[in-house]
Amino acid sequence: MSIFSYLLPKKQRTASVAKERLQIIVARERSMRGGPDYLPQLQEELLAVVRKYVPVSPESVNVQVDRDSGCEILELNITLQDHQDA
Amino acid sequence: MTRIVVVTSGKGGVGKTTTSAALATGLALRGFRTAVIDFDVGLRNLDLIMGCERRVVYDLVNVINGDANIRQALIKDKRVDNLFILPASQTRDKDALTQEGVEKVLNALRDDMAMDFIICDSPAGIEKGALMAAYFADEAVVVTNPEVSSVRDSDRMLGILASKTRIAEQGGGDIPARLLLTRYSPERVMRGEMLSVEDVQDILAVELLGVIPESQAVLSASNAGSPVILDTDSDAGQAYLDAVARFLGEDLPHRFLTTGKKGLLGRLFGGQ
Numbered sequence: 233m234s235i236f237s238y239l240l241p242k243k244q245r246t247a248s249v250a251k252e253r254l255q256i257i258v259a260r261e262r263s264m265r266g267g268p269d270y271l272p273q274l275q276e277e278l279l280a281v282v283r284k285y286v287p288v289s290p291e292s293v294n295v296q297v298d299r300d301s302g303c304e305i306l307e308l309n310i311t312l313q314d315h316q317d318a
Numbered sequence: 319m320t321r322i323v324v325v326t327s328g329k330g331g332v333g334k335t336t337t338s339a340a341l342a343t344g345l346a347l348r349g350f351r352t353a354v355i356d357f358d359v360g361l362r363n364l365d366l367i368m369g370c371e372r373r374v375v376y377d378l379v380n381v382i383n384g385d386a387n388i389r390q391a392l393i394k395d396k397r398v399d400n401l402f403i404l405p406a407s408q409t410r411d412k413d414a415l416t417q418e419g420v421e422k423v424l425n426a427l428r429d430d431m432a433m434d435f436i437i438c439d440s441p442a443g444i445e446k447g448a449l450m451a452a453y454f455a456d457e458a459v460v461v462t463n464p465e466v467s468s469v470r471d472s473d474r475m476l477g478i479l480a481s482k483t484r485i486a487e488q489g490g491g492d493i494p495a496r497l498l499l500t501r502y503s504p505e506r507v508m509r510g511e512m513l514s515v516e517d518v519q520d521i522l523a524v525e526l527l528g529v530i531p532e533s534q535a536v537l538s539a540s541n542a543g544s545p546v547i548l549d550t551d552s553d554a555g556q557a558y559l560d561a562v563a564r565f566l567g568e569d570l571p572h573r574f575l576t577t578g579k580k581g582l583l584g585r586l587f588g589g590q
């Protein structure tokens with residue numbers, strides 16, 4: 233995008249909004265990719281269980297599969313909200 | 319050696335068939351024996367874009383089922399030497415495309431018909447038809463519009479190409495994939511209303527084969543049943559000619575990325 237477009241009123245610069253949204257969604261989808269097919273459902277169900285105890289939003293759960301010389305690591309990260317006394 | 323190329327995207331209506339027709343015609347114009355196959359079973363339209371719809375007798379599924387041989391089914395283009403079209407069938411039976419069947423057709427095109435290039439025009443989606451079109455490919459052209467859902471679907475398709483081709487299954491890794499950004503409007507990019515070619519490249523991180531501008535010539539070409547690459551006076555036709563040259567390894571600068579008519583500010587600050 234040219235510098236010129238930054239001189240435009242904000243609501244016309246929808247392209248930069250599009251780019252930001254894409255960067256987020258694509259990163260999210262890539263982290264799930266290549267993993268087993270049950271991953272999305274696993275994520276859903278884990279979220280449901282965690283929610284019984286603490287309020288968490290769908291974005292705060294991140295499931296990722298890493299391959300490391302022959303062994304697979306399933307990584308689950310849940311970011312809890314700030315002062316949460318679980 | 320025969321090169322099998324899949325033209326794919328995930329999303330529908332982005333320009334795969336327009337691109338398949340242009341790429342195949344462009345390669346044939348360069349003297350390569352080229353076949354273009356419509357994999358959109360049930361919704362064929364490559365024959366219309368190529369202007370050979372009244373000459374269709376047999377189709378892809380007929381060859382797979384053994385009702386016709388490849389020679390009977392291939393339609394030889396009347397304008398360009400070395401160019402052949404294999405239409406899709408109108409059958410609604412999606413299971414008509416089998417992996418063995420597709421392999422048989424590709425082998426016949428390679429061994430009996432001595433094709434240099436086989437262009438596979440993929441249907442939309444990430445289901446069977448699209449997977450079949452991609453499975454035997456040696457390389458891919460991913461057609462993308464500068465628009466969120468198209469870019470996201472292209473990224474998904476790149477993920478599929480990395481794991482669901484024969485080459486990937488045999489441990490050969492990702493097949494080379496290149497990006498063709500189509501329906502590009504430099505005016506709208508300049509106004510910040512449309513993702514720029516740099517934006518899309520940042521996200522998809524694959525080599526850029528070309529940028530095809532949004533062009534009225536594409537509709538005129540499809541009205542006439544003549545691939546737009548034959549309209550060498552048009553912007554889209556020239557952009558496709560450039561893309562074919564790059565496809566063959568030539569190093570050409572990208573064109574049609576800026577507006578012809580720029581104001582002073584645009585000239586001072588305009589992006590590439």
Ligand SMILES: Nc1ncnc2c1ncn2[C@@H]1O[C@H](COP(=O)(O)OP(=O)(O)O)[C@@H](O)[C@H]1O
Binds near residue numbers: 333336442531532533
């Ligand atoms: N560069 C372009 N400029 C204008 N219209 C285009 C361009 N490329 C494709 N189109 C139009 O977009 C529509 C979809 O194109 P098509 O090649 O059939 O897409 P797909 O095969 O991906 O579904 C058609 O109406 C076509 O004329």
Ligand SMILES: [Mg+2]
Binds near residue numbers: 363440
């Ligand atoms: Mg199509």
